[in-house]
Amino acid sequence: MATLAGGSGTSVRLKAGQRLRLTNTYGTQVVDTWCLPARDPSEYLSVEHTRRMLGRLFPRQGDDLFSNRRNPLLHIDRDTSNCRHDMLLACCDPWLYQYYKCAPGHANCHDNFLMALAADGIVASHVPNPVNFWMNVPVEDNDNIALRVPDSKPGDHLMIRALTDVIVVMSACPMDITPVNGADRKPRDVDYEIVNRDE
Amino acid sequence: MATLAGGSGTSVRLKAGQRLRLTNTYGTQVVDTWCLPARDPSEYLSVEHTRRMLGRLFPRQGDDLFSNRRNPLLHIDRDTSNCRHDMLLACCDPWLYQYYKCAPGHANCHDNFLMALAADGIVASHVPNPVNFWMNVPVEDNDNIALRVPDSKPGDHLMIRALTDVIVVMSACPMDITPVNGADRKPRDVDYEIVNRDE
Numbered sequence: 478m479a480t481l482a483g484g485s486g487t488s489v490r491l492k493a494g495q496r497l498r499l500t501n502t503y504g505t506q507v508v509d510t511w512c513l514p515a516r517d518p519s520e521y522l523s524v525e526h527t528r529r530m531l532g533r534l535f536p537r538q539g540d541d542l543f544s545n546r547r548n549p550l551l552h553i554d555r556d557t558s559n560c561r562h563d564m565l566l567a568c569c570d571p572w573l574y575q576y577y578k579c580a581p582g583h584a585n586c587h588d589n590f591l592m593a594l595a596a597d598g599i600v601a602s603h604v605p606n607p608v609n610f611w612m613n614v615p616v617e618d619n620d621n622i623a624l625r626v627p628d629s630k631p632g633d634h635l636m637i638r639a640l641t642d643v644i645v646v647m648s649a650c651p652m653d654i655t656p657v658n659g660a661d662r663k664p665r666d667v668d669y670e671i672v673n674r675d676e
Numbered sequence: 677m678a679t680l681a682g683g684s685g686t687s688v689r690l691k692a693g694q695r696l697r698l699t700n701t702y703g704t705q706v707v708d709t710w711c712l713p714a715r716d717p718s719e720y721l722s723v724e725h726t727r728r729m730l731g732r733l734f735p736r737q738g739d740d741l742f743s744n745r746r747n748p749l750l751h752i753d754r755d756t757s758n759c760r761h762d763m764l765l766a767c768c769d770p771w772l773y774q775y776y777k778c779a780p781g782h783a784n785c786h787d788n789f790l791m792a793l794a795a796d797g798i799v800a801s802h803v804p805n806p807v808n809f810w811m812n813v814p815v816e817d818n819d820n821i822a823l824r825v826p827d828s829k830p831g832d833h834l835m836i837r838a839l840t841d842v843i844v845v846m847s848a849c850p851m852d853i854t855p856v857n858g859a860d861r862k863p864r865d866v867d868y869e870i871v872n873r874d875e
Contacts, residue, residue, distance in 0.1 A: 525723075525766040525805040534764070534819050545803075547771040565733070567724035572746040602801035604744075606724040616818040620733050 481508075483664035484651035486589025488597050489671060490515060491639035496554060499647070500668040501611055504631035505659030507650040508667055509568045509586040509607040512542065512550050515642040518599050520544045522551065524564035524606045534616060535561050541640070542608065549640050558633035563612035565622060568604065569652050577654045584651035593646045609650070610635060612657055626656045636672075680707075682863035683850035685788025687796050688870060689714060690838035695753060698846070699867040700810055703830035704858030706849040707866055708767045708785040708806040711741065711749050714841040717798050719743045721750065723763035723805045733815060734760050740839070741807065748839050757832035762811035764821060767803065768851050776853045783850035792845045808849070809834060811856055823854045835871075 481487055483506065491497060499508060512522035523545040528534060530543045538556040541549035570587035587604050594601050611633070613625040637645075647669065653662045680686055682705065690696060698707060711721035722744040727733060729742045737755040740748035769786035786803050793800050810832070812824040836844075846868065852861045 519802075523766060525764065528821060529765045532821055534815065534821065545766070545769075547769075547775055565724065566728045567722060567744070570744075570746075576746055603718075606805070616733065616815060619815040619818055622727060622731055622733065 478668050478670040480666050480668050481647060481649045483649050483666050484584045486586065486593045486646065486648035488593040488644055488646045489669070491643050491645060491671060493639055493641050495639050496672045497637045497645060498634055498670045498672055499610065499637065500632065500634040501558065501629050502631065502668050503665040504629050504633060505627050506665045506667050507612040507627065507652070507657050508610045509590075509648040509650050510610055511590055511605060511607050511646040513599075513644045514544065514548070514550060515644055518594075518644065519602065520546055520548070521605045522608065524608060528564065534565065536564060536608065550643055552638045552640055553635065554638045555634075555636035558611065558629040558635075560611055560628045560633070561613055561615060563609035563614040564606065565614055566606075566609065566612070568607050568609070568648070569650060570604070579654070586648040586650055589648035590646050593648075594644070597644065599644070612650075624655045624657050626660050627658070677867050677869040679865050679867050680846060680848045682848050682865050683783045685785065685792045685845065685847035687792040687843055687845045688868070690842050690844060690870060692838055692840050694838050695871045696836045696844060697833055697869045697871055698809065698836065699831065699833040700757065700828050701830065701867050702864040703828050703832060704826050705864045705866050706811040706826065706851070706856050707809045708789070708847040708849050709809055710789055710804060710806050710845040712798075712843045713743065713747070713749060714843055717793075717843065718801065719745055719747070720804045721807065723807060727763065733764065735763065735807065749842055751837045751839055752834065753837045754833075754835035757810065757828040759810055759827045759832070760812055760814060762808035762813040763805065764813055765805075765808065765811070767806050767808070767847070768849060769803070778853070785847040785849050788847035789845050792847070793843070796843060798843070811849075823856050825855045825859050826857070
């Protein structure tokens, strides 16, 4: 098992059929997650295509997550949290922290994505809208959106299966201004592990 | 005034302060719309950033539309339709028509975007999720989405103001499988005009 430090990002490669167990160790951490097929990293997990294919705003256990070419890349085998996962909002980026008047250089998911891919030799053409696991952004009155503290519990985990050979990028979101990572606004570590068969 | 043929795309350049009047001549046509700042076409109107900045899923009269660097690019000065405009779904693309088992070569908004920019000398790195003006994709039960016939009326128009020098790409959506362009599933012409002052 590996630990992803709160506020940082990394990438893992999964072969088709392998699973990623992603554990929300402290129960309050949002994990921005992207996926690219290893065969062609210009294809990417696209939330705007996934919404269309699912007919829903929020992904859940049993769902496929689709690429911008409408190929299923990942399948959510298990979700012990049964929580809302956000696919509506862009990841945090240097311009968001600038908007919040933070000093330059604040860690952010946008740069975590680019750095994690660069470490794997990949130059991304853009930063797609990620799936923000455990990010609690409900829709109200079928239009308004809100930023809420997570509903997940310590130890909740997702089991995510690769449907083709993929690169998965994760960022334990560094957001410390809004309460999306808990009421105390403190990014925390999460754990992950690649598993080869159902456990 | 110019006419954009049903199913086709084009681009226009607006100087800061200029407005685009976009008219839904027959009342049933969805217009997928993108915007890039002229100074740097790697920046783009981002619906996932716009949702975050508006706190809503659906844009309306009086709203700014924001870029992936959280800059306001466009302002909706007027919307005579008072209709829902979709920002949740990817544009139609070759893979969607393949999914619907159409013959290869079906016109699509994805290729219309790339061709309109190429005609202006710009090679896009990817196709962003557009604003789909007049596309009637309501959210129900704060989660489910549906594809409906438009609520707009013949002659409804939008007046969209450029907040900086921009390139606007429009595609009169060629979709003829689902009823998003009317119950008869027939893409139709729309009209547009660049205006220099309020009229």
